[in-house]
Amino acid sequence: MADYEVPEVKEYAVVPMPKDDVTNHLRPFVAKPEFQEAMGYAGKKVHDDPKEMPEYVLVDGWKEKALDKMGDLLGRYRSLQVFMDSCVKCGACTDKCHYFLGTGDAKNMPVARQDLLRSVYRRYFTFAGKYFPKLVGAKDLTEEVVDDWYSYFHQCSECRRCAVFCPYGIDTAEVTMAAREILAHIGRGQKYANEIIGKVFTIGNNLGLPEKALKNVLEGLEEDVEYDIEVEVKFPLDEKGKDILLVTPSADFFAEPHIDGLIGYAKVFHQTNTSWTLSSIASEAGNFGLFIGSYENMQRISMRVREAALQLGVKRIVYGECGHAWRVGYSFLNTLAGPFDFLDQNYPIPQHICEFTLDKLEKGELTIDKSRNDDKTVTFHDSCNVARGSGMGTEPGGQFTIPRAVIKAVCNNYVDMEKDTIHDATFCCGGGGGLLTDDLMEIRVKGILPRATALINAKEESGVTHMAAICAICKSQFTKVLPYYGFTMDQIVSVHQLVSDAIVLEGQVDPED
Amino acid sequence: MSTLIAAVLVFATLFMIGGIIKKAIQFSKTPAPLKIPVTPAPKSTGGVVLRMAKEVVLFSALFRASKWTWLFGWLFHVSLALAFIRHLRYIIDPEGIFGFMMPVISLWIVQLAGQYAAFGMLIGLGGLLARRFLVARVRYISAPSDYLMLILIMAIAFSGFLMSFVPGFSVDIVQVKLFMLGILSFNLQDLPEGTVLVAHLVLVAILGLVLPISKLLHIPGVFFAPTRNQVDNPREKRHIADWAKPLDKTRENYPELVASREPKAEEA
Structure with a gap:
């Protein structure tokens, strides 16, 4: 593990005294001009010496x-103007942001952001x-201000946690998105x-996993x-005429514990005789267009899902475990890539894998042996984009109850973390919103503090051993970061990994211990 | 003097109303291209009305956020509303179209509540001002105008308190009413004597002038936040802004999508 100053964990989250310029040096790498231009943005290079670090300046x-x-x-987004x-x-x-607390x-x-x-x-x-700038705290736009914006x-x-508590519903996410869009237009796009x-457009997914490689992974x-x-569970790719197109984050294809979640979806589909397929052109649920606040890029990425559904002739679309993808899927997909009049209207479009699985669990179509998860005491991390930017089921708050119902149906030991750190008051994992990059590790290590504190308390008070999540970024x-706080990587699980561990398929032969 | 005050009041009132209407029109005309309610959010319009009412009347989000700020803030706003209702008696002609409101406004309890609201306003504003000085986080985010705004409204409340509660400062309120009705009926009457009264009215006029060009725009703003006033039904109902409609037509033309439709080389 690289060395970062880890904030001290106290029994309860302590609100720090505000200090100037503690983390203004933390900023991501700047995107190369060629990437910028491909996305309709601008970029400028000052020198082209391959031995030097590339240096990008603000455009003319x-x-x-x-x-x-x-x-x-301001003219296109009511949110920003209001x-x-x-x-x-x-x-x-002022005391609601995990990055401030950390x-x-x-x-x-x-508010300061x-x-x-x-x-x-x-x-x-x-x-x-214009006329009384000092009085109202107005500032000239200088390069220094742009640097602050970029940091x-x-x-x-x-993550929108601040918006929950704002008496006017002001959502800093909307402001951040607008600022990033402005930055991208003057040569300060974020590399990550x-x-x-760019990879999604050229290859099909965030990880740049080409179709052939994807096929190999699935085989x-x-x-x-x-x-x-000893059961033949299929992971179909690009198969036409299936009922369901599964759109899932590409991390599900190789990262741990994501891949165990993917195995869980496949087992659920297998046992319920559901015909399904993945798609190579929509081999990514994630949509980073959201992070950079770009309607146009978000739409262009979303169109891949529509295209895949049309080409493969599916009847339904189901999303895998991915937080921001679910916000885009639930809240925006119909707007960006709809109308989906060619799909089966008896099901939500799109549907979340947790909605799908809970329905099957309730109908008794899954054989579950909960005792197989008895070695764990599980808690659930509400991912910010799911918790505050989307829904599940038909009732408000389904995004909280449905994943928990799935977990409780496959685990005997479940406890929640502290009340002010779950549901719509949940703390971000510290890596969301386009920050999941090594060049921002320091802020990620600090931003996780409130979540880590709650998890440590749950471990000490209730003996929690595992934390489940339904977000690839979380x-x-x-x-990567909880090990700085004394946890091991395998204590983080996918919700469908728990399903996978408890499900008993016909003809299943368990390996001898 | 009376004419000058009348002119200032008229100008400030028109500026305030015009400014708020202009902002409200700007807010309502600016499209909200995406469904962004902070969830869990109501699934129906009725639910949204209830959610907004809880925010506007009870400040429920602020209550969750900070009990002290809620206490002082809510106390101030409720007191302001009570004081405002009390003051309606000065501008309502019992014989005019709003005359039917007079029996309610002149109720003993309504008038008394509006009078004692001065204390509520001063305590509430005092608490909010103290917070700006005492809490380092709030001090950091405060601009000079944030302090001045509180002091301005405190001065209005205090001058009102003087006239209402301190015998030496009391004014001829019958004549005040004649003055106000005179403005409304374009038949100017004299303003009664009283430095405090003049100060009270000038400060109110300043508040009216400041309102549409300051953070007091939270008054229309609170009703227009898409994070609170949108219905959570994006899967059921397609939501699309006018400026995004042309993108609907061009979206089939992205080169990578067109390429994906062509048969793959190895299959061909």
Whole structure:
């Protein structure tokens, strides 16, 4: 493990005193101009010496371009316009952000983060800011301000926790997305998110896993499962005429514990005789267009799901375990890639794998031996995008009850973490919103503090051994960063991994212990 | 003097109303291209009305966030509402179209509540101001205007308190009413004597002028946040903004999608 200063864990999350410039040095790598341009953004290089670190500067006329873009977004997004005008600086949000709680940097307080943009909005777009800038805290747009934007709008995981507590519903995620969109237009695109989006367009998924490699992985999985339990569980790819298209994060194809979740979905489909397929052109549920606040890129990525459903002639779309993908799937897919009048209207479009599995569990179509999970005491991490940006089932709050119902149906020992760290008050894993990159490890190690504190308490008070999640980013972040807080990687599990462990398939032969 | 005050009041009132309407029109005309309610969110319009009412009347999100801020903030706003209702008696002509409201407004309990609201306002605002000084996080995010706004409203409440409770400062309220009705009927009457009264009215006028160009825009803003006022039904109902409609037409043309439709080389 690389060495990072790990914040001290106290019994309860302690609100730090705000300090200046604690983490303003933390910023992601800048995207290369060629990637920027492919996405309709701009970039500029100052030198081309391969021996030097590439250096990218703001494009010519960046200030006018930034203000033009801000004006454009203010006119296109009611959220941004209303949120810029409505804040009264009441301070309700100031102790709600995991990055502030983990770093103590004043600019990680949600309102202070918004103010990085709002102070410029006031200066150039409001009467008071034009004529009385000092009085109302309005600021000129300078390169220093842009640097602050680049740092602090990449220390926000767009988790919306602050929005839950804001009396005006101001959602910092919307502000962060707008700021990133502005930055991308003046040459400060984020390497991680933008180059991943490039891979989705050219290859089909975030990981750049080409179709052939994907096919090999899936065949290997079939062999592994058959070797383990002597049942032929299929992982079909690009098979036409199946009922269900499964769209799942590409991490499910090789990362741990994601892949155990994928095996879980396949076993559920197998036992319920459900015909399903994966698609090579929609081999990615994730949609990083959300993170960079780009409607156009988010739509372009979403169109792959529609295209795959049409080409394969499926009747239904089911999403695997991925937090932000589910926000895009549940809340935006119909808007971006609909209408889905060619699919079976008797099922939600799209449907979450937890909705699918719970339905089968309730109908008694799955053979479950809960005692197979008796070695674990499980808790559930509500992923931010699922908790605060989507829903499941037909009732508000289904996104909390349905995954828990699935877990409780396959595990005897389940406990929740502290009340103010679950459901819609859940803390982000610290790696969401396009921050799951090694160049931002320090902020990830610090941002996980509130979640780690709650998990440590659950471990000490209730003997929790495992934390389940339904988000590929959460799982990756936890397995990589929770070891800094004394946990092991295998304590993080997929919800469908628990299903996989408890399910008993016809003809299953368990390996001898 | 009376004419000047009348002019200032008229201008400030029109500026305030015009400014709020202009903002409300801007907010409502700006599209919300995506469904972004903070979930769990209501699945029906009725549910959204209830959610908004809880926020606007009870400040329920703020209650969850910070009990002290809620206590002072809610106390101030409720007191302001009570004081406002009490003041309606100055501008309602019992014989005019709003005359039917007079029996309620002149009820003893309504008037008394509006009078004692001065204390509620001062305590609430005092608490909010103290917070700005005492809590380091709130101090960090406060601009000079944030303090001045509180002080301005405190000065309004305090001048009202003086006239209402301290005998030496009391004013001829019958004449105040004639003055106000005079403005409304374009038949200007004299404003009664009283420095505190003049200060009270000028400060109110300043508040009216500040409102549409400041953070007091949270008054229309609270009703327009898509995070709170949207129905959570994106899977059932397609939601699309006008500016996004042209993208619907071009979306079939992305080169990588077109390429995916062509038969693969090895199969051909």
